[in-house]
Structures are given as structure tokens and as C-alpha cells.
Amino acid sequence: MALEQHINPKVRYQQQVDNSEQYVLPFIEASTKIGAQTKVLEVGTAEGGVLKPFLDRKAFCVGVDLNDVRIVLAKENLADELSRGQVVLQTKNIYDEDFRTKYSGFFDVIILKDVIEHVPDQESFIPYLATLLAPGGQIFFGFPPWYMPFGGHQQICEGKWTSKLPWYHILPKGLYRRVLKMAGESEGIIKELTEIWDTQISIERFERIVRRSQLEILHKQAYLINPIYKYKFGLKPRKQWKPLLWLPFFRNFVTTCVYYSIGVRK
Ligand SMILES: C[S@@+](CC[C@H](N)C(=O)[O-])C[C@H]1O[C@@H](n2cnc3c(N)ncnc32)[C@H](O)[C@@H]1O
Numbered sequence: 001m002a003l004e005q006h007i008n009p010k011v012r013y014q015q016q017v018d019n020s021e022q023y024v025l026p027f028i029e030a031s032t033k034i035g036a037q038t039k040v041l042e043v044g045t046a047e048g049g050v051l052k053p054f055l056d057r058k059a060f061c062v063g064v065d066l067n068d069v070r071i072v073l074a075k076e077n078l079a080d081e082l083s084r085g086q087v088v089l090q091t092k093n094i095y096d097e098d099f100r101t102k103y104s105g106f107f108d109v110i111i112l113k114d115v116i117e118h119v120p121d122q123e124s125f126i127p128y129l130a131t132l133l134a135p136g137g138q139i140f141f142g143f144p145p146w147y148m149p150f151g152g153h154q155q156i157c158e159g160k161w162t163s164k165l166p167w168y169h170i171l172p173k174g175l176y177r178r179v180l181k182m183a184g185e186s187e188g189i190i191k192e193l194t195e196i197w198d199t200q201i202s203i204e205r206f207e208r209i210v211r212r213s214q215l216e217i218l219h220k221q222a223y224l225i226n227p228i229y230k231y232k233f234g235l236k237p238r239k240q241w242k243p244l245l246w247l248p249f250f251r252n253f254v255t256t257c258v259y260y261s262i263g264v265r266k
Contacts, residue, residue, distance in 0.1 A: 003155070003232065005232060006156060009047055009070075009073050012046070012047055012049070013047040013048070013049040013073070013077050014049065014231075015049070015228065015231040015232060016046070016047060016048075016049025016050050016052075017049040017050075017052045017053065018231050019050075019227055019228045019230075019231055020049065020050040020051075020052065020053045020054075020113075021052075021053040022227070023227040023237070023259075024050060024053075024111070024113060024140065024142065024259075025053045025054065025057075027140070027219065027221065027259050027261065028109055028111075028138065028140050028261060030218075030219050030261070031138050031218050031219065031261055031263070032108055032109055032137070032138055034054055034057045034059050034109070035057055035058060035059065036057075036058035036059070037108075038054070038057075038059040038060070038108045038109060039059070039060050039061075039062075039106060039107050039108050039109075039134070040054050040059050040060070040061045040062070040107065040108065040109045040110075040111065041061075041062045041063075041064070041103070041106075041107045041109070041110045041111070041132065042061065042062070042063045042064070042110075042111040042112075042113075043064055043065075043094060043110065043111070043112050043115055043129070044064075044065055044066075044112060044113070044114070044115030044118070045063030045064060045065050045070075045071075045074055045089065046065055046067070046070045046073075046074065047070055047073045047074050047077055048063055048073070048074030048075075048077045048078045048087075048089060049077065050111060050113050051063050051078070051087065051111075052077075052078070054109075055078065055081045055086055055087060058086075059109075060086060060087075061081075061086065061087045061088070062087070062088045062089075062090070062103070062107075063078075063087065063088070063089045063090070064089075064090050064091070064092040064093075064094055064099075065091060065092075066091065066092075066093065067091070068091040071089055071090065071091045074089045075089050094128075094129075094132070095128070100131075100132075103132050104131055104132060105131070105132070105133065105134055105135075106132060106134060107132050107133055107134060107137055108133075108134050108136075108137045108138075109137060109138055109139075109140065110129055110132060110133065110137070110138075110139045110140070111139075111140045112129075112139070112140065112141050112142070112143075113140070113141075113142040113143075114142060114143060114144070114228075115143075116141050116143050116199075116201055116206075117143050117144065117146070117151075117153075117196055117199055117201050118195065118196060118199065119199065120195070120198065120199060122199065122201060122205075122206075122209055123209055123212075123213075126139075126209050126210065126213055126215070126262075127213040127214070127215070130213065130214075130215060130262075130264055133263075133264065135264075136263070137263065137264075138218060138261045138262060138263050139215075139261070139262045139263075140259070140260070140261050140262075141206070141258075141259070141260045141262065142257060142258070142259045142260075143201060143206075143257070143258060144226065144256055144257050144258075145201070145202050145203050145251075145252040145255055145258060146170075146199075146200040146201055146202045146252065147167075147170065147202060147249075147252035147253050148252060148253065148254070148255060148256050148257075149166030149167055149253075149256070150166060150169075150256075151169060151170075151252075152168075152169020152170070152176075152193055152196055152197060153169075153192070153193060153196050154168070154169055154193065156189060156192070156193075157180070157183075157185055157189060157193075158184075158185060158186065158189065159183045159184060159185060161183070162179075162180060162183045162185060169193070169196075169197065173194065173197050173198075176193075176194075176197060177190060177194060180193065202249075202252050203222075203248075203251060203252055203255070203258060204248055204249065204252075206258075206260070210260075210262055214264065214265050215262050215263065215264060215265055216262065216263055216264075216265040216266075217260060217261070217262060218261040218262065218263050219259075219260070219261040220258065220259065220260045220261070221239065221258070221259045222239070222240035222245055222251070222255045222257075222258050223237060223238065223239055223240055223255065223256055223257040223258070223259075224238040224239065224240045224241065224254065224255065224256065225237050225238040225256060226256040226257035227257070228257070229256070240254070240255050
């Protein structure tokens with residue numbers, strides 16, 4: 001069953017703003033102080049709410065998304081900043097030659113919040129992001145590990161039980177698709193969920209890609225209760241219990257979200 005934020009973009013925008021102000025920005029500021037001198041890129045900016053607290057601190061921001069409808073909404077939400085030239089919002093693939101040329105080595109902070117699990121070939125994508133970083137810059141990632149109860153994003157389903165049942169996304173792909181189809185889910189939703197099935201980003205795989213890309217983890221935080229759930233469901237965010245994080249693989253099942261800040265290895 002669709003939640004309010006799935007149907008109302010204003011609610012979604014405000015949730016992005018609040019979560020960014022209270023959790024994402026403070027996490028990023030542990031390594032990079034945000035101010036007028038800071039240049040920020042958000043990949044998968046959607047309605048633009050994550051960027052708002054960075055804009056309020058006078059940073060220059062670029063927000064890109066593959067979804068044109070969401071960029072139109074972002075332009076409405078950030079109209080003042082847009083008219084001042086403080087933000088650029090584009091429907092854009094960051095692999096495009098013009099983007100690569102213009103922004104190579106440019107950004108102090110790159111943000112991917114709830115985006116990396118949608119991106120194919122993360123082994124090439126993550127090192128490519130690093131080429132857009134200025135010296136000493138950082139990339140922020142926030143994502144739900146694949147094996148967490150709703151790691152398949154099945155909460156976006158329209159059916160009553162398909163949106164509420166945990167863990168069935170880890171079924172083999174063909175079977176998962178069949179279950180979704182039999183439950184009456186639309187082709188659009190089945191396609192999106194299958195794309196996420198294909199990427200399957202776990203804590204271990206993410207950290208392996210970082211290590212192999214000559215990058216290093218600057219900070220990390222795992223959550224038992226994802227901070228965004230405070231705004232979506234009224235739940236109190238909870239950091240993960242540290243000893244659980246020593247248990248590779250199992251930790252993915254009980255960690256609803258991880259935040260990472262990544263830099264180029266010195
Ligand atoms: C779950 S939303 C997250 C939006 C926002 N960052 C937030 O935290 O609320 C994922 C967004 O990433 C976008 N996206 C996925 N892959 C992308 C890519 N390769 N480049 C740019 N945007 C992408 C989607 O269109 C979608 O708007």
C-alpha cells in the first residue's frame with residue numbers, strides 16, 4: 001500500500017530536508033565544514049530536499065537526476081536558490097562528456113543518498129565519482145543493505161502484503177518476479193524492483209569496491225533504525241549495536257541503513 005510520501009512530493013521533499021538537516025549534513029561535516037566555499041554535487045537529487053540545508057549554508061550545489069519529473073519538482077522547491085544561481089538542477093547522466101569535462105576534480109562533497117542501490121555496475125561507477133572530487137573531497141553514501149528486511153524496496157509495491165512482507169526480495173530473481181506478477185504488481189514496479197535485485201549492495205560488497213578503487217572510508221555509521229524512518233513512520237532512529245557489526249553477513253539482516261563518507265586514499 002502506497003505511503004503518503006510515495007504519492008505526495010511535497011511530503012517527500014520536506015522529509016528529505018529534515019533528514020538532511022539533522023543527519024546527513026552533520027555526518028558530512030565530521031570531515032568537511034560546509035560554507036560558501038563548498039561545492040556540492042547530489043546524484044539522484046529527486047525533489048532536491050537533501051540539498052536544501054547545504055544551500056542554507058551558502059554552498060554552491062549541483063543536483064542531477066535521471067528522472068525529469070522529479071527535476072521539475074526540484075526546480076519548484078528550490079526556485080529562490082535557482083534564480084540566484086546558487087544551484088544547478090539538471091536531468092543528466094553524470095557520464096555525459098560535457099558533465100565530465102566541466103566538473104572533473106570540482107566537487108568538495110558528492111552525495112548519494114538512497115541512490116547507489118539503484119545504480120548498475122557500481123564497480124565502475126564509484127571510482128568514476130572519485131574523478132569528480134576536488135583534492136581532499138568526500139563522497140557520502142547512505143543506503144539500505146540488500147539483506148535488510150526491505151532491502152528490495154518492496155515497500156513501493158501497491159499490494160497490501162507485497163508492500164509489507166519482509167525478506168521475500170532475496171528469493172531467486174525469476175521466482176521473485178513471478179510472485180510480484182501473481183500479486184498483481186504493475187510492470188513498472190516489477191522492472192524497478194528487478195533492477196534493485198540486480199545491484200544487491202551489501203555492507204561487505206560496498207566496502208570491497210571502496211578498497212579496490214583506491215578509496216578509503218573516512219567515517220561510517222550503521223543504523224538499526226534508519227533516521228529517515230523518524231520522518232516517514234515516526235520511529236526513533238537508533239544506531240546499530242557495535243558488537244553486531246563484527247558479524248559479517250548477519251549484520252546486513254538487522255541494519256536498515258548505513259552512512260559512509262569516502263575519500264581518495266593518500
Ligand atoms: C530513492 S530516490 C532518492 C532521492 C533522494 N536522494 C532522497 O534521499 O530522497 C533515488 C533517485 O535516484 C535517481 N537515480 C537513480 N540512478 C541514477 C543515476 N545513475 N543518475 C542520477 N540519478 C539516478 C532516481 O531517478 C531517483 O530519483
